[in-house]
Amino acid sequence: MASMITVHVDLGERAYPIHIGADLLGRTELFAPHIAGAAVTIVTNTTVDPLYGETLRRALAPLGKQVSTVVLPDGEAYKNWETLNQIFDALLGARADRKTTLIALGGGVTGDMTGFAAACYMRGVPFIQVPTTLLSQVDSSVGGKTGINHPLGKNMIGAFYQPQAVIADIATLRTLPQRELAAGVAEVIKTGAIADAAFFEWIEGNVEALNRCEPEALAYAVKRSCEIKASVVAADEREGGLRAILNFGHTFGHAIEAGLGYGEWLHGEAVGCGMVMAADLSVRLGYLDEASRQRIVRVVAAGHLPTRAPALGEARYMQLMQVDKKAEAGAIKFILLKRFGETLITRAPDEAVHATLAATVAA
Amino acid sequence: MASMITVHVDLGERAYPIHIGADLLGRTELFAPHIAGAAVTIVTNTTVDPLYGETLRRALAPLGKQVSTVVLPDGEAYKNWETLNQIFDALLGARADRKTTLIALGGGVTGDMTGFAAACYMRGVPFIQVPTTLLSQVDSSVGGKTGINHPLGKNMIGAFYQPQAVIADIATLRTLPQRELAAGVAEVIKTGAIADAAFFEWIEGNVEALNRCEPEALAYAVKRSCEIKASVVAADEREGGLRAILNFGHTFGHAIEAGLGYGEWLHGEAVGCGMVMAADLSVRLGYLDEASRQRIVRVVAAGHLPTRAPALGEARYMQLMQVDKKAEAGAIKFILLKRFGETLITRAPDEAVHATLAATVAA
Structure with a gap:
């Protein structure tokens, strides 16, 4: 057995x-x-x-x-x-x-x-x-x-x-189709990024094995991701605070999904790209170093996930993010990265968000 | 104030x-x-x-x-x-x-x-x-x-x-229209019947005051009903057991509402009649004495509520009760009365249920 x-x-x-x-x-x-x-x-x-x-x-x-x-x-x-x-x-x-x-x-x-x-x-x-x-x-x-x-x-x-x-x-x-496998890898990357620098490194070294659907790599990735998510959820079942860190990449990602129409991009694809965008904003606001941002872009790309956001127009992005469940009275809350394993939840000046959109959205 | x-x-x-x-x-x-x-x-x-x-x-x-x-x-x-x-x-x-x-x-x-x-x-x-x-x-x-x-x-x-x-x-x-007031009186009667003999007696003595919408009578009826329901709910928030007693009259009542089409009879009217039916079944199975059943019929009638069930046909009643949320694997559970303030939850032989339907459903 x-x-x-x-x-x-x-x-x-x-x-x-x-x-x-x-x-x-x-x-x-x-x-x-x-x-x-x-x-x-x-x-x-x-x-x-x-x-x-x-x-x-x-x-x-x-x-x-x-x-x-x-x-x-x-x-x-x-x-x-x-x-x-x-x-x-x-x-x-x-x-x-x-x-x-x-x-x-x-x-x-x-x-x-x-x-x-x-x-x-x-x-x-x-x-x-x-x-x-x-x-x-x-x-x-x-x-x-x-x-x-x-x-x-x-x-x-x-x-x-x-x-x-x-x-x-x-x-x-x-x-599982390759594209859907990649969508899952996006959430594995997210979990490593927000909660465990060592796991993030493991993902960088094993992303090809995950792409090839190797059972040992998959089992470990699923186990470690579930452990991390389970501990976050156990600490905050109803999303009062800590649990929100699981939404790293999701504020931008949900806007992509809603803007394109659900089903156009897979959820994981949107989250993959959303992490690149959130990392950009994290650097722009002085929380994250540039080398870490580049590592995120590289591992997202290695996971066969998009790193450029679709051209919905900046106004539409802002509008879509304001209706996100994490928004309060129209103020968008972003989950940003300080370093691998450490996040913060914050509002961001509109100019910084616009700059991130300008830098990450396809022309 | x-x-x-x-x-x-x-x-x-x-x-x-x-x-x-x-x-x-x-x-x-x-x-x-x-x-x-x-x-x-x-x-x-x-x-x-x-x-x-x-x-x-x-x-x-x-x-x-x-x-x-x-x-x-x-x-x-x-x-x-x-x-x-x-x-x-x-x-x-x-x-x-x-x-x-x-x-x-x-x-x-x-x-x-x-x-x-x-x-x-x-x-x-x-x-x-x-x-x-x-x-x-x-x-x-x-x-x-x-x-x-x-x-x-x-x-x-x-x-x-x-x-x-x-x-x-x-x-x-x-x-509130008189008919809707009466529908509320039905739940007041139910609460007294299942949980508090003294309150049931109070209702028998004050049902006319409730019908006339006298503020003191209403305030007391609402208060006592809420207290009883609150204590039952506090003991069993998710309806694991005790809370089911609040459904006295509801198994028959829901069948009446569903059978006639929602909105034809008010919920309280169906519950009023449903209590008469449940009391009949309680007597028929030897749990309740005939005098108590008659008191229920009298107070339901005094509350301007129906005491005869609509003629849906026995087979339809059985079918509707089998899909009730309280049913398990098609077996209907009835909330019956032993005496005022004391209930039991039980299945009932089909013959007894048929006899109750024959006795309480309008020809």
Whole structure:
């Protein structure tokens, strides 16, 4: 049997394990302790179901539960109320009760929507995350953020809601398109940059191995990213303060995603570029040295991620950042870097932000 | 200054006060401690805004906040995603940030939707309940249940989310239609029946005073109902066990509402009739004596509430009750009465339920 690492997310009575390893999807005993009721509904999408739906259903079969599957359309563009409602329709149509367990099988969009559906269905049913993308394994399956997009903003409607368990099967990443793998590497880079200089160095030395989908490198990257995120989330479950550092690169990144229309750039691509922009602003305001900024640009580029932002126009960038969830009364808050492993959260003078946009946005 | 009673709901860090009294709506100092951010959005409806919107806005004016108002269509038929989304549209259109306080000004539908909007907007913003119906003052503003209906079931989509404060202005009940006042009396009767025999007797002696909207009787009924509900909720915030007793009359009642189509009977009317049905089943299964059942029928009738259930057909009643949130794997759970102040939660043989339906449903 393949090796497995478990990271524990310590949230008191909402604590849960993250199991990381190859070929975990088929292991019945990983699911068994987390399914209390008589019914399970798998929520997945049209891309993932043909790849892994059957393996998961076979793993659940020995538990003797009533298992149903909801297959959603694939993509960030469908992370909306209409798609969410397909989950509710299926649950109510099947008379799913309050003890029904939802299993999210797919990437971040599937996980966010399934988690939000679990948070809201009958005011809360249990759910398990089975993330099948690198991005969702390192990021969106840890921390309990769930939600959907609104035409006026990303993840504007949602809940903090913790899963019973996360089962991160590294083997599922073999079928991941290169572009989506890179999007996950972006969050790995982010995690190293904000929290652990040694891990950031490890990423610089192993980014090619991650690009090539080497299992040992992936397992370590997922484990270390989950550990870091888990410790940040445990200290600040509802994003009162510390947790905001996880949004490094996201203020600019969300503006890119919203400005281009969700789904044009992948979230991780926008975050990759957003880190380059945040690093530029960090240097411009005197917090970060130029050599560190260059290291960020290099590792983002080595991860096959964009380092030039799309030409949306400066006014549009400012407008989009003002509606960001981190903004307060229209004042944009930036997560900036002092050095690898040390961040600060601050407003920035408009001139500096404009200069950063001028320096990083494609002509 | 008019007298005011305050009931404290003890939920640890989510504790909040319920202020009860006449003419509280205009008292700035009751709102001031609970509004931390720079903006307030009042959510109300087309009936209530012309009556009390201006009074509330005048009360808020001295606080120097940016105040906006969202006016929704009135009625249970609008307790759905489309209407909820009007709140999100308004908040995002106004770039409302995470510290924006929502104020629900209206009845249970307004409170449930506003509370759910507050729970979901940016994953949670603060809100204040200003209930303007007797039903919402005694029931839906206490306990943190928020949500919307789904075509296949009432309150199926929602969250447990506590307000910062509840301000129950008895004076607003003067403009309440008689039928809606009676719907509130139903929940008062329910609270007495399940939890406090002495209060049940008080209701029997004062139901006419409540019908006539006498302020002292109303204030006492609201206070005692809130105290009882608050103590039940404090013991069981997320409806693990005890809290379910608050659903006395609701299993049958929800079936009536869903079967007729939401909005046909008021929630309180359905609960009034549902209590008569639950009392019948309680006697039939040997838990309750016949004299107590008759007292329930009498006080429900004296409250101008229906005691005969609509003719939906037995099969439809069974089907509707099986999808109730309290059902588990299709098995219906009933909240039954042993005596005034003592309940039990149990399944019931189909024959007994059929007999109750035969005895209580109109021919």
